[in-house]
Amino acid sequence: MDYKRKERIFEWASIIALVFVLIFLFSIALKLFIDGLHRIFDLSFYTSYPSRFPEKAGILSALVGTLYVMAGAIFWSIILGVPAGIYLEEFGGKGKVARIIEANITNLSAVPSIIYGLLALGIFVYRFKFGESILTAGLTLGLLMLPVIVVATRESLRRIPRAIREGAYALGATNYELVFHHLLPYSIGGILTGVIIAVSRAIGETAPLLTIGALTFIAFLPPPPWEDLIGMLKSPFTVLPIQIFNWVSRPQEAFHKNAAAGGFVLLVVCLLLNSLSYYIRYKVRKKYQW
Amino acid sequence: MKIEHKKRIDFLFKAFLLTTGLISILVTVGIVWVLVEDAIRFFAHPESGGFPKSVIRFLTEVHWTPTFETKKIGIWPLLAGTFLIAFIAMAISIPLGLLIAVYLSEFAPHSVRESVKPWLDFLEAVPTVVYGYFALLAVTPILQKIFGYFGVTVEGMNALSPGIVLGIMILPFTASMVEDALRGVPQYLREASYSLGASKLRTAFSVVVPSARSGIIAAYLLGTSRAVGETMVVAIAAGMYPNLTLNPLEPVQTITGYIVQVALGDLPYLSFEYLSIFAAGFALFLITLFFNVLAVYFKSKVERY
Numbered sequence: 001m002d003y004k005r006k007e008r009i010f011e012w013a014s015i016i017a018l019v020f021v022l023i024f025l026f027s028i029a030l031k032l033f034i035d036g037l038h039r040i041f042d043l044s045f046y047t048s049y050p051s052r053f054p055e056k057a058g059i060l061s062a063l064v065g066t067l068y069v070m071a072g073a074i075f076w077s078i079i080l081g082v083p084a085g086i087y088l089e090e091f092g093g094k095g096k097v098a099r100i101i102e103a104n105i106t107n108l109s110a111v112p113s114i115i116y117g118l119l120a121l122g123i124f125v126y127r128f129k130f131g132e133s134i135l136t137a138g139l140t141l142g143l144l145m146l147p148v149i150v151v152a153t154r155e156s157l158r159r160i161p162r163a164i165r166e167g168a169y170a171l172g173a174t175n176y177e178l179v180f181h182h183l184l185p186y187s188i189g190g191i192l193t194g195v196i197i198a199v200s201r202a203i204g205e206t207a208p209l210l211t212i213g214a215l216t217f218i219a220f221l222p223p224p225p226w227e228d229l230i231g232m233l234k235s236p237f238t239v240l241p242i243q244i245f246n247w248v249s250r251p252q253e254a255f256h257k258n259a260a261a262g263g264f265v266l267l268v269v270c271l272l273l274n275s276l277s278y279y280i281r282y283k284v285r286k287k288y289q290w
Numbered sequence: 291m292k293i294e295h296k297k298r299i300d301f302l303f304k305a306f307l308l309t310t311g312l313i314s315i316l317v318t319v320g321i322v323w324v325l326v327e328d329a330i331r332f333f334a335h336p337e338s339g340g341f342p343k344s345v346i347r348f349l350t351e352v353h354w355t356p357t358f359e360t361k362k363i364g365i366w367p368l369l370a371g372t373f374l375i376a377f378i379a380m381a382i383s384i385p386l387g388l389l390i391a392v393y394l395s396e397f398a399p400h401s402v403r404e405s406v407k408p409w410l411d412f413l414e415a416v417p418t419v420v421y422g423y424f425a426l427l428a429v430t431p432i433l434q435k436i437f438g439y440f441g442v443t444v445e446g447m448n449a450l451s452p453g454i455v456l457g458i459m460i461l462p463f464t465a466s467m468v469e470d471a472l473r474g475v476p477q478y479l480r481e482a483s484y485s486l487g488a489s490k491l492r493t494a495f496s497v498v499v500p501s502a503r504s505g506i507i508a509a510y511l512l513g514t515s516r517a518v519g520e521t522m523v524v525a526i527a528a529g530m531y532p533n534l535t536l537n538p539l540e541p542v543q544t545i546t547g548y549i550v551q552v553a554l555g556d557l558p559y560l561s562f563e564y565l566s567i568f569a570a571g572f573a574l575f576l577i578t579l580f581f582n583v584l585a586v587y588f589k590s591k592v593e594r595y
Contacts, residue, residue: 003489011492014393017386018406024458025413028424080310087307099515101311103586104318109574110512110582112519114546116572119552122324126559150314174296176303197415204417207521207546211553211567217567241419241522248423248526248532263296263420270415278408 002130029267032266036261045261049219054254057247059262061218065134065237066203068222072138072233073202074195077145084146085153086179088164109147116144117211125212132213134222135233140208145198152194156187159288189284193277200273204266206241214242240266322441325575328568337361337562350568353534354543356566357552363566365573367532371449371542375524376517378453378538383461383513388499390461391468396494410462418459419494422526425455430527437539447529447541455521464513471505472498474592501593508588515581519574521546545574 017183039045048058084101120140130136160183213285215236222235240262247259295423337356338344344363351364394403434444444450475498483493499506529541530551543551549567557564 003491007489007491011397014389014397018393021386021390021413021458021461022406022409023381025416027428028416028420031424032420033429057505080313083310084314087304091304091307092311097308098311101314104315106586107579107582108318109315110515110578110585111321112516112521112578114519114521114549115325115571115575115578118549118568119317119321119324121553122328122568123320127324133371146314146317174300176300176302179303200415204415205527206417206419207550210550212578213553213557222469241417244419244423245522245526246393248419248426256423259423261384263423266417267420270411272418274408274412274415289447 005122029264032260032264032267034260036257036259036264039257039261040264045117045258050217050238050246054258057258059240059243059265061221062238062243062262064221065214065218066239068134068225068232069137069141069209069237069239070199070203072134073145074199076139077149077198078140078195080142081146081149082153085150086157086183088150089154089157090179090183091175091179094233105147105150109151112207113144113205114207114211116140117208120208120212131234131235132215133234134237136212137209137214137237137239138233140212141202141205144205144208145195145202148198148201149191149194153187153191154195156190156194157183159190160186186288189280189287193281193284196273196277196280198271200277203273204224204241206245209239209242210245214238227246321444321575325568325572328565329572331560332562332565332569335562335565338363352534354548357555361562363569365570367534368543368545368548368570369573370534370536371524371528371532371547372518372544372574374449374536374538374542375453375456375528375544376514378450379456379460379509379517382454382457382512383464383517384510385455387461387464387468387510387513391465391472392494392499394465395469395472396490398497401447410465411497413459414462416459418520418522420528421455421459422452422523425451425523425527430453442539444539445529447527447531449528449541449542450538452523452527453538455527456517456520459520459523460513460516463516464509467482467509467512468502468506471502471592474505475501504588504591506595508585508592511581511585511588515578515585519546519578521550525550526554545570545577 033040045058046063047060048056049061051057084105088102088105090097092101110231117140120136122134124130124139125132130139164182164186165178168182173181215238218236218238222237223231225232244259244262244266247255247262250256332338333341333344333348337345338361339347348365352366353362353364354367371380378384394406398406430444430446430448433448433451437444478492479497479501483497488496524544525547528544528547530543530547531541532543532548533540535542542577548570552563552567555563
């Protein structure tokens with residue numbers, strides 16, 4: 001067989017593989033949409049609590065729980081991840097400490113998420129006595145997001161040319177002035193992209209929250225943080241993926257419809273977050289061209 | 291501001307940065323600490339027969355029933371389920387991943403690559419619980435129909451369907467890592483190959499892929515580690531019955547599936563059931579660590595041109 005023919009066969013095989021994978025993605029979205037159709041456009045689905053009756057069950061407490069838990073996760077991952085990234089990229093150099101931290105973060109990014117759930121169950125829930133609360137869930141997902149934030153921070157710092165740093169030092173800037181006046185403002189877009197990507201992964205994360213004992217039957221809302229922050233942090237919770245898991249593992253088909261509708265909502269949120277990160281990355285690339 | 295003040299603030303600032311880096315080490319220490327401490331408690335628990343008998347039972351018994359009246363603690367059924375599903379996933383992910391990565395890196399026009407990449411990224415962001423739903427309520431019925439045509443019954447819970455879904459789920463991850471490895475191969479190797487008269491396809495598979503083999507192997511090892519540690523797809527679609535079998539049409543339970551099943555119940559702190567998920571989790575951690583370390587080793591062998 002001549003090589004041109006072989007090449008054409010290879011190209012067609014590759015394109016079929018790609019199309020197959022993309023069709024898989026679209027059929028997931030389509031399946032969720034068709035199965036959940038009459039709940040997705042049912043307003044009461046978004047304003048009611050879980051219920052024994054599939055037609056009356058909704059995702060209100062799951063949506064609010066997801067919001068609070070993700071707020072906590074974003075807070076912890078930024079406050080721990082961004083400084084760690086700055087340290088590794090700017091001040092760690094090739095020292096031993098920096099190398100150990102770096103290897104450690106690489107390894108953490110490959111630890112299965114359910115192991116983070118066991119960490120949270122063993123340490124946060126029982127040894128630190130935080131309970132099965134929004135605080136524990138936020139911390140857990142925050143730690144899960146940490147490696148992504150560190151890597152994103154480092155990559156966007158690396159794109160800033162050396163001359164900026166030397167210029168700042170030459171004018172007598174201290175390290176913190178360099179970071180706050182120059183490095184952070186120039187890299188904020190890249191860091192934000194990383195945060196959004198991490199959020200879009202963490203928002204669908206189910207396993208670590210299952211192990212710390214997220215409940216599925218929450219018929220009340222946690223107190224809003226501006227009224228009672230501690231009460232909110234200590235409140236039991238449910239999140240959207242847990243609610244979906246609960247519905248899909250029930251035998252009644254009517255609950256599967258709810259799971260599909262919930263899954264579709266989650267999928268749309270993830271798609272929006274992903275597009276947002278693409279948009280920001282595009283904007284940043286245009287703004288800073290060194 | 292006085293220069294002394296600035297120096298002090300600068301010192302505190304750097305100390306703060308270092309502290310946050312060290313906290314990430316504390317996370318690893320915390321993981322190892324809980325897993326080891328509670329796994330030791332599990333093996334020392336009277337229900338498991340006490341150390342060292344418990345370890346022998348762990349490695350020789352063929353049933354895993356720590357939650358039943360008669361407690362058997364052989365890890366093999368869970369390992370069989372875990373590796374069976376990971377094997378099916380990799381059997382799909384390795385050839386498809388290589389095909390897509392070689393095509394995108396060596397053949398595809400720039401416009402195709404730019405328009406396909408975001409969708410592959412998005413495939414990675416689809417929540418795992420959604421994949422689980424799809425495996426249970428779409429892939430399994432299709433498999434039942436196909437196999438039913440040949441007179442083979444497929445159970446509602448089986449290893450094949452989550453295995454297939456898992457394979458496609460980790461595909462974007464492995465494909466993009468393989469693609470990165472292929473791009474690390476310098477252009478002059480390709481040009482040398484062309485100048486000797488090799489075709490594009492021949493160059494791709496006889497020059498580029500072999501030159502990038504360490505990176506490709508590392509990508510597949512990390513993919514395997516993901517397949518082993520993935521939880522929700524298998525918890526939803528593979529079943530909840532620890533079954534020592536290599537038949538992909540039967541229900542199986544993985545290590546992660548067991549942890550989910552037990553965690554769904556009400557766990558008294560330090561009860562035997564509670565400790566058993568930490569023993570299983572410790573086994574899972576060791577398996578994934580093995581694959582990750584191996585991947586790091588292969589990555590360190592990647593040639594720098």
